[in-house]
Amino acid sequence: MARANVDLLDLSDPSSVELVDLIVEELPGYVARLHNAEQREYLSRVFADRYKYAREQQNYNQDPLQDTYFTIGPNPARYFRLDNLERRIVSQLSKTDYVRIDVSEYTPEQRALVREYVKHLGNQRVLVVGDDDARPIDW
Known part of the structure; x- marks a missing residue:
């Protein structure tokens, strides 16, 4: 048990x-x-x-400032669904200080969709990690 x-x-x-x-x-x-x-x-x-x-x-x-983080991923590209990811991000924002999205397993097209969604969301508490090709999001 x-x-x-x-x-x-x-x-x-x-x-x-x-x-x-x-x-x-x-x-x-x-x-x-x-x-x-x-x-x-x-x-x-x-x-x-x-x-x-x-x-x-x-x-x-927890980081040294005691902020809490929730990390989504890394998940295999074959399981990628933007609508599910969007719901999880919004849900976790109400529970934690920051939400990390690890896109290291996603295809370049999927990474671009995530970056675009995060930019559209406009919340600086949402961080995209594991994306070596990305430029910083212009807030």
């Missing part, structure tokens, strides 16, 4: 910031205090990648 619950957590969701902090700060200590060495080793092995991901996400979610 615990394994299934942990697998379903979306640690990149800004509403999970407290959970990410809890995983990073509390869970390793809890596992280390287990008396049964076999359980301790097993859980350490099972949760090792989750600890690492939670620590990375904790650093990624």
Whole structure:
């Protein structure tokens, strides 16, 4: 049961910031205090990648100014749907300080569509990342 619950957590969701902090700060200590060495080793092995991901996400979610970021992507180009992306951007803007859109897996045409949408949106809290060919958006 615990394994299934942990697998379903979306640690990149800004509403999970407290959970990410809890995983990073509390869970390793809890596992280390287990008396049964076999359980301790097993859980350490099972949760090792989750600890690492939670620590990375904790650093990624918060910058030195404590602004929160939500990153959309990178997603394979074959799953690109601009209407879905637009909805996610607008939804996340109400929850976080900044929304990053990682377009590194998109085709040049898809990247251009995203850049055009972000420019049209006119919100400087929306950032396009992973686009080596792009010029800065002229606000």
